[in-house]
Amino acid sequence: KQEVTQIPAALSVPEGENLVLNCSFTDSAIYNLQWFRQDPGKGLTSLLLIQSSQREQTSGRLNASLDKSSGRSTLYIAASQPGDSATYLCAGRNMRFGAGTRLTVKP
Amino acid sequence: KAGVTQTPRYLIKTRGQQVTLSCSPISGHRSVSWYQQTPGQGLQFLFEYFSETQRNKGNFPGRFSGRQFSNSRSEMNVSTLELGDSALYLCASSLAISYEQFFGPGTRLTVL
DSSP states (O other): OOOEEEEOSEEEEETTOOEEEEEEESOTTOOEEEEEEEOTTSOEEEEEEEETTOSEEEETTEEEEEETTTTEEEEEEOSOOGGGOEEEEEEOGGGOBOOOEEEEEEO | OOOOEEEOSEEEEOTTOOEEEEEEOOTTOOEEEEEEEETTTEEEEEEEEETTEEEEEOSOOTTEEEEEOTTSOEEEEEOSOOGGGOEEEEEEEESSTTSOOEEOOOEEEEEO
């Protein structure tokens, strides 16, 4: 069974900082990994999908990497903004979700 | 292109009742997954359907069931509701299993 762990559980940063969110998984045979954000009381918004054959994906200020051998994925957010405040979740094959990282970006 | 739609958005039921939630995937998507989200347990996978067949199932009791129709729309049913079933139920669709998933806004179920 795939176990997904996200660290840190919560993060508070001032606006403009670059930050890294971590996702660890136990099954190195991961097919793909997807990063989402969730605003309070809302559904999930897909941010990036990394296929197992890829090492990273970029979308605007977001960059996600995947290292299957170490069982880790990171989401890098550049020049954070208050609008980035949300919970960020990662999920692997069969969509087992981590508990998420709650991000607060202070103006 | 319309996103994933879920109906109803809010629902209040009492213990012992049963409930049916509906999910319409993005046009062309053939895989639908269901999740339960609670403050205590986080996001938990319920089941996944593809081409009208259940392909994966999470660790939930048999009171939770689902089905998928030929047009890929899906329903999930919870029978004999318990207080602990109060949650946000999310549906996600993808082109096929293990492709990028897109989530609907969810159905907020409250069991009294």
